[in-house]
Structure formats: structure tokens, C-alpha cells
Amino acid sequence: MATATMRNWSPKQSEQLIIPSTTQTITELEILSPNRQATLIYLDQLPWRMTATKVVKTLELTVGKRYQSGALSRQVLDKEKQLAMELSLQLLSYRIRSRREIGEKLEKRKISTEAIGAALAKLEQAGYINDNAFAKAWIDERIEIHGYGRRRIKSELLTKGIDDETIESELDRLYTAEKEIRAARELAGKRLARYVELDKVVAARRLTQVLMRRGFSAKTARTVLKDLLA
DSSP states (O other): OHHHHHTTSOHHHHHHHHSOOOEEEEEEEEEETTTOOEEEEEETTEEEEEEEHHHHHHTTOOTTOEEETTHHHHHHHHHHHHHHHHHHHHHHHHSOOOHHHHHHHHHHTTOOHHHHHHHHHHHHHTTSOOHHHHHHHHHHHIIIIIOOOHHHHHHHHHHTTOOHHHHHHHHHHHOOHHHHHHHHHHHHHHHHGGGTTSOHHHHHHHHHHHHHHTTOOHHHHHHHHHHHTO
16 A cells, blocks of 8 residues: 555655655864854864854854754855845945945855855845946045046956946046046146245156056146146
């Protein structure tokens, strides 16, 4: 009778009957230095997975606990996804950030690539992450508050993970050549008072260095200084 019943079972049901659930024991939780934000989990004496220490604490994982095969992995991933969202929203509460910025911050907390990817996808879908909007905000601030030139702004955005095409498009729209020359002239004018006692050639050289450190091109510097030191 039992044999006849088993013939009607699906392959999955049969597999569950024949192969018993395996369990593994947490044998060590190694908290890693220097910041103690990561923990390496050992199962049956072997290193199994590194995750955020906060995940370990939230799940109340302790040495000696036993888990069914696969169950612990699912629990850790679920908590990593939750933590990734919490940390991302916390970072975004201070200022707008690029996708790469958030991803790198989460990687430092030893959150898995899968959990990071899931969090970033949700944030983008909800409009919390938008690299175009980030580039615009960054350019506006660097122009209006810091008075940087185009080259320095582009260099900074590249380090934030913004692609070259997006940067060039936003810079062309927000930072015209005329606007950049005005910014360079304003900076040079403020610094000129420091060099009034110097020879014009020396003053021009030092002002050029100042402008180029701020991200203005040599061509822009020459254009501005030609009038300013005439």
C-alpha cells in the first residue's frame, strides 16, 4: 500500500523522503579587526561565510547552534538585504549619493554582493539613487560653493562612479565656457592682491598654478590672466 502511494509522489517529494535534512553546527564566530564590523562564521570547524557583525547579532547566532542545510544561508541573506537598505537610507539622509558610493560603503560592512545588488535595485526603482541627479547636484555645489574648474569636477565625479558620458552631458549643460571663465577670473582676482609686489611673470606663473589646482585648464588660465595682468 505504501509502495503504491509513493509511486504517485512527485520527484521532489521522493527526494525529500530519501535524502534526510542535514544539519551543521556553528563552531566559531571570529570577529575580525580592525573595526570589528565583520564576523567569519565557521560551520563544523570550517570557515563558511563572512558577514556583517550586526547580522550575526540580529540573528542571535551563537557557537553550538545547529541549523538545517541552507536555512542559515537564507536567514543571513535576508538580514543582509535588510541591513543594506537601512544603511543605504541612512547614508542618503545626509546627502545625495551615487550608486558606487553606496555600494562601496556596503562592501566595507561585509554585506554580500547579492544583498547589495538587491538594495541598490530597489533604491533606484524608488528614485532614491539617480546618478544623473547626483552629477547635477555635485556640479552645482562645486561651481557655486567651491568655485572649481571643469577638470577637477569631472575628476571627482569619475571617482564617484559616474560615467564619462553623463559627466560631459551635465557639464556642457550647467558649466558653459563663459561661466567657467567668470569663475576663474573671480578666483584669480581674489588671489591677485597677494602677488602685487611680484614681477608680472612670477605673478602669472603662481596664479596659473592656483587656477589649475582648482581644476581650470591652462588655456582658461591664459585667457583670464591676459586681461587681469595687462
